Amino acid sequence: MTETGIDAVRRWMESHRNDIIEDMRRIVNIRSVSEPDSDVLPFGKGCRKVLDTMLELAAGKGFKTDCFNYYGGKISFASGSGKEIGIWSHLDVVPEGNGWTYPPYEMTVVDDFLIGRGVQDNKSSAVGILYVLLYLKEFVSLNCNYSLYVGCSEENTMDDAAYMIAHVPMPEVSLVADCGFPVCHGEKGNLSLVFETRELLPETVISVEGGSSANSIPDQARIVYRSGVVTKEQKERLRLSPEITVMDGEYGTVVEASGRAAHIISPEQGKSAVTILAKELMACGLNERSAGENQWIEFLRDCGRDGYGTGIGAAVSDTVSGCLVGGITGLAVTSGSERRLKITADYRYPVLDSRGACSDGSETLEKMREAARRYGLRLCVRKNSGAMYCPADNPVVQCLTDSYHKYSGYDNPAYTMSGGTYARKLPGGLGFGMALPGKKVYRPDPARPVGDFHQADESICISQLLEAMAIYTMCLIDLDRHI
Numbered sequence: 001m002t003e004t005g006i007d008a009v010r011r012w013m014e015s016h017r018n019d020i021i022e023d024m025r026r027i028v029n030i031r032s033v034s035e036p037d038s039d040v041l042p043f044g045k046g047c048r049k050v051l052d053t054m055l056e057l058a059a060g061k062g063f064k065t066d067c068f069n070y071y072g073g074k075i076s077f078a079s080g081s082g083k084e085i086g087i088w089s090h091l092d093v094v095p096e097g098n099g100w101t102y103p104p105y106e107m108t109v110v111d112d113f114l115i116g117r118g119v120q121d122n123k124s125s126a127v128g129i130l131y132v133l134l135y136l137k138e139f140v141s142l143n144c145n146y147s148l149y150v151g152c153s154e155e156n157t158m159d160d161a162a163y164m165i166a167h168v169p170m171p172e173v174s175l176v177a178d179c180g181f182p183v184c185h186g187e188k189g190n191l192s193l194v195f196e197t198r199e200l201l202p203e204t205v206i207s208v209e210g211g212s213s214a215n216s217i218p219d220q221a222r223i224v225y226r227s228g229v230v231t232k233e234q235k236e237r238l239r240l241s242p243e244i245t246v247m248d249g250e251y252g253t254v255v256e257a258s259g260r261a262a263h264i265i266s267p268e269q270g271k272s273a274v275t276i277l278a279k280e281l282m283a284c285g286l287n288e289r290s291a292g293e294n295q296w297i298e299f300l301r302d303c304g305r306d307g308y309g310t311g312i313g314a315a316v317s318d319t320v321s322g323c324l325v326g327g328i329t330g331l332a333v334t335s336g337s338e339r340r341l342k343i344t345a346d347y348r349y350p351v352l353d354s355r356g357a358c359s360d361g362s363e364t365l366e367k368m369r370e371a372a373r374r375y376g377l378r379l380c381v382r383k384n385s386g387a388m389y390c391p392a393d394n395p396v397v398q399c400l401t402d403s404y405h406k407y408s409g410y411d412n413p414a415y416t417m418s419g420g421t422y423a424r425k426l427p428g429g430l431g432f433g434m435a436l437p438g439k440k441v442y443r444p445d446p447a448r449p450v451g452d453f454h455q456a457d458e459s460i461c462i463s464q465l466l467e468a469m470a471i472y473t474m475c476l477i478d479l480d481r482h483i
Contacts, residue, residue: 006407009470012135017466021109023057023127027091028107028116034092034156042071042159043092047152050091054126054150061134071163075130076147077137083483084145085476086171087132088161088422088429089125089178090154093118094213097261098220099456113442113459120441120460121453125177125434126150128469135473144480147171154178154422156214158385161425173396173483174426177434179417181471182404183397184431185390186416187424188321188348189361192383193368195343197296198376201333204229206252208341210274211330215346216454217270217307219261221277221331226252230286237284243276255281263454264326264346265418267307274328275304296341299375303328309347312375314367318350320389321416324364343377348418351387359387388424389416396483400432403478407471410437432475434468 013020027050035044048070055065058075066074096104096117107116114124129148136146151160164170192214201208203226210221230238230246230253238244238255247254257277262270278300281287287297305311309324317323326347334340349364361384372379390397392414401414423429441451442459450457 006470006474009135009473010467013131013466013469016131017462020127020131020466021114021462023130024114024119024123025107026057027053027123027127028114028118029105031096031105032092032118032152033095034153036153036157036159042069042163043152043156047092051150051152054091057127058130058148061130062137063133068164068168070152071160072149072151074147074149074168075133076145077133079137079142079146080144080480082144083173084147084171085479086147086149086174087129088149088151088174088176088426089129090122090151090160090422091126092152092155093121093123094155094216094454097212097216097456099261099450101450101457104458110442112462113440114462115442115451115457115459117458120458122154122178124460124465128434128465129177129472132469132473132476136476140477142480144483146476149174151422158422158425161422165425165427170427172428174423174429175400175432176421176423176426176429177432177472178421179419179431179433180415180435180439181408181410181433181437181468182401182412183414184417184421184423185392185394185397185414186321186351187388187420187431188325188351188416188418189359189364189387190383190385190420190424191326191347191349191361191364191368191381193345193347194380194382195299195345195372195375195377196334196380197340198378199340201339201341202294207333208331209333210277211328211344213454214329214344215264216329217259217262217264217267217327218273218329218331219259219270220256221259221273222254222256223277223281224249224252224254229253230255234284234286238280241276241280243273244280260449261455262449262452263419264329265348267325267327269449269452272304272327274300274331278304295376296343299377300328300343303345309367312371314347314364314371316350316364316367318352321351321418324349325418344382348420349387351389351416358389360384361386385420385424388429390430396479397430399479399482400430400475403475404471407474408436412437433472434465436464436468440464
C-alpha cells in the first residue's frame with residue numbers, strides 16, 4: 001500500500017489512541033532517572049528496565065531492536081537502500097521533585113491529558129516516533145532507511161550518546177525529537193560549573209543544601225545554624241516571608257525556603273529557593289562577615305537576581321540566539337573535616353561568540369572565573385559543551401521547515417534555543433519537533449505553575465501529540481523524496 005495524505009495519517013493515529021496511551025503508561029510508570037553512580041551499570045536499574053520495556057514494545061510491533069550495553073538502543077526496519085535517517089529521543093527523566101498532585105510514576109489520564117514524569121520530556125517522543133515508523137513501515141515505499149535511537153542519560157551526562165557515537169555507525173541525518181516544531185538549527189552552549197568557597201564554612205553553620213536536578217531551578221533550599229546563632233528577632237523577621245519556614249530542632253535552627261521548579265533555560269517560569277533563602281538571610285543580618293566569611297551568601301543572592309548572569313557581571317548575548325540564561329541548581333557541603341560549600345550551576349551561553357563564530361564558551365567562562373574571584377570562590381568546570389549551529393538555509397532545514405508549514409498550517413520559522421539535546425553531539429544533528437505552537441499543559445489553577453516539562457504534574461495533551469505524530473510522518477515522507 002502506498003502512502004496517503006495527512007488526513008488519512010491523522011485517522012490512523014487516532015485509531016491507535018488507546019494503544020499509544022497504554023504504551024506510554026508502560027514506560028512512564030518506570031522511574032528512569034539516570035544514576036551513573038549506581039551499582040547497576042551504566043545508569044541504574046530504572047534505566048535498564050525502561051530500555052528493555054521500550055525495545056519489547058518495538059519488537060512486538062515487528063521492528064528489529066538492538067541494545068548497546070544499556071547506554072541506549074536502536075529500533076529499525078528494512079526499508080530503502082539509501083541514506084539512514086535516525087530519529088532520537090531519550091527514556092531517562094529528571095527527578096520527580098516536589099509539589100505533585102498526581103503520582104509521578106503512575107501515569108494518569110485526565111480529560112485530554114496524560115500526567116506523569118516524562119510524559120512530555122521525552123517519553124512521548126519515544127512512543128510517538130515508534131508509531132510514526134510503524135505507519136511508514138506498513139504503508140509507505142521508502143528510499144531511505146529509518147531508525148529510532150533511544151538513550152538513557154540525556155538529562156544527566158549524555159554519555160549515552162557519546163557511547164553510541166563511538167561504537168555504532170551513525171546515520172547521515174539525525175533528527176532529535178526533543179524540542180518544538182519546526183527545526184531547531186542552533187543550540188546554546190552548556191556550562192556546568194561548581195563554585196566552591198575558599199574559606200571553610202563558619203562553625204555557626206551545620207549544613208547547607210538545595211536542589212534536586214542538575215538542570216532545574218531549585219524549589220527547596222535550607223540552612224541549619226547551631227543553636228543560639230539565630231536570635232529571636234531574626235527568627236521573627238524570617239517568618240514574615242511566606243516562602244520561609246523556621247524550625248528549632250535538636251541540633252540547631254533550620255531555615256528553609258520554598259520556591260518553584262522549572263528548567264534552568266526558563267528562569268522566568270521558576271522561582272529559585274536558593275535566591276529566596278539568601279535574600280532573607282541577608283535581610284535579617286545573617287550575612288555579616290569578616291575575612292571572606294559568608295560572602296557566598298551574597299553570591300547566592302546576586303547569582304539568582306534575574307537568571308541571565310546580570311547579577312554577577314556575566315551577561316552576554318548575540319543576534320542569533322539571544323542572551324545567556326541559567327543559574328544555581330544545587331547546594332551541598334563537602335564531606336570530611338574541611339567543610340566547604342559547593343554551589344553547582346548550569347548556564348547556556350549564546351550560539352555565536354563576539355567574532356561571529358560558533359561559540360566554544362571561552363568568553364563566558366572568563367566572565368565566570370572573574371565572578372568567582374570577586375566573591376572569594378574557586379571555580380571548577382564540570383562540563384563545557386560547545387554550541388551547535390547550522391545555517392537556516394541548509395537544505396534539510398529548509399525541506400523540513402517547508403513541509404511542516406504545509407501540513408501544520410503554522411508559519412513559525414526555524415529557530416535556535418537554550419535547551420541542550422542530542423543534536424549538539426550528533427554528526428548531522430538537528431532538532432525537529434514534537435511540540436506544536438500553543439502547547440497545552442494540564443494546569444487547572446493558572447496561579448499554580450505546574451504541568452510543563454521538569455515541573456510537578458508534568459503533562460501532555462493527547463490530541464496535540466497525535467497531531468504532531470501525523471505531521472512528523474508526512475515531513476519524513478517529504479524528506480525521503482528530497483534527499
